[in-house]
Amino acid sequence: MSTLQTLDRGIRALEVVAARPSGISVADLSAEIGVARAIGYRLVATLEEHRLLMRDTDGKLHLGASIPALASQYWPGLLSLATPILQDLADKTNATAFMSVAEGDEAVAVLSLDPAVASVLRVGYRVGSRHPLALAAAGIAILAARAPSEADTPEVVEARRQGYCITRGQLQAGAVGVAAPLRLAGTLHGGPEASIGLVALQDFDSEAASDPVVEAARKISATQ
């Protein structure tokens, strides 16, 4: 299964630009992905044509407006449907609300919303971050939605019984997570395995939060 050098470099260019909040010049970008400057210009010209990249007034590169446009088509309707519900969940519990999906044996965060009224300290959950399915609440909730298996850990069995999962300090010391699985496959055509939940500092009353999380998961699953 071979891959294409030019396309690979173009994508890496996108990733490098994305990782540079203050923008990057074509020369620096070219150095970063290890190609001659002349090639960097050709990559950038192609990406600009599709509006995946744009330039600021200093000529530095930033992600273009086609990026959010593509993202709005990610499992169509899923993110925009979940946003108001997760925002409400975040506001009511004063914790960060997230949605994760399974990709291979990892859970990936695809949406993360902070409460409108920010508190002083906050655990962020970066969209795009990945961890093994079995490791933390987001992944365990997804495993709990699968058919029972010999390989299930006690945590997965417990999560399946309760309909939600609470973990403490598994991704980050001092943080707690609460998650419940979504049931999307029926309507989202071969759709993704997903979960939603909350992350917060350890003094958070995660038991009390499980009801709103399960309720939000039900709402999202039902609307699909």
Next chain:
Amino acid sequence: MSTLQTLDRGIRALEVVAARPSGISVADLSAEIGVARAIGYRLVATLEEHRLLMRDTDGKLHLGASIPALASQYWPGLLSLATPILQDLADKTNATAFMSVAEGDEAVAVLSLDPAVASVLRVGYRVGSRHPLALAAAGIAILAARAPSEADTPEVVEARRQGYCITRGQLQAGAVGVAAPLRLAGTLHGGPEASIGLVALQDFDSEAASDPVVEAARKISATQ
């Protein structure tokens, strides 16, 4: 200014997959972008490696989890900062709230949020849709934030005076739009020209909505 065929085709592959909510096979994708099937497989393999594409249980292609991850880095913090404020604006006015940015002489929608409590009829504003800056509220608000110019239309002058802009039926008969400019350039390092606003059906009291829109724009601009 030359562009690269391979990268161009890879991006078009992404766009085609994005436009197919129910997924697409590699063969159909290859036909759609006009390449031999063998090349389609190489394009797809490269995109899958970067998790820009994934396959469902039927083998059909969908956008992968790296797409929302990239989008979360679009003018870092801008979308996630604006989301709770725009969601609140949408809920309180019972209209669709949006954010648009200028790209060249066009305004592009980069965020669109419906009220949590959906009404029967709704005007959607599709993320990624473009229109000339001078045409509708989102673009006129952006023009109003620029230095005054000879070329300004009366609408732009009026919007500059008021601090917001109301248009009726310019994008779509029967729809109204209210928008106010954001002031981001100072802090978002050469940042984008942007506006936020509301779109609704024509019976919407857009005059009454202008205050909350201006207030939301102030909040977003201040937090940057």
Next chain:
DNA sequence: ACAACATGTTCACTATTAGTAACAGATGGA
């Protein structure tokens, strides 16, 4: 079981792209 079809890989030849170096024009500091 069989035909009809779709997926995924491979092949040999042609078209694109990569790599290198060089060039003109802008910008900026001493």
Next chain:
DNA sequence: TCCATCTGTTACTAATAGTGAACATGTTGT
């Protein structure tokens, strides 16, 4: 002002990628 540095572009050969067909290997329906 002059030199140093950055941007954007171009020319040329070695390396990749594209084409179109062929080939196994499943699936599906009859």
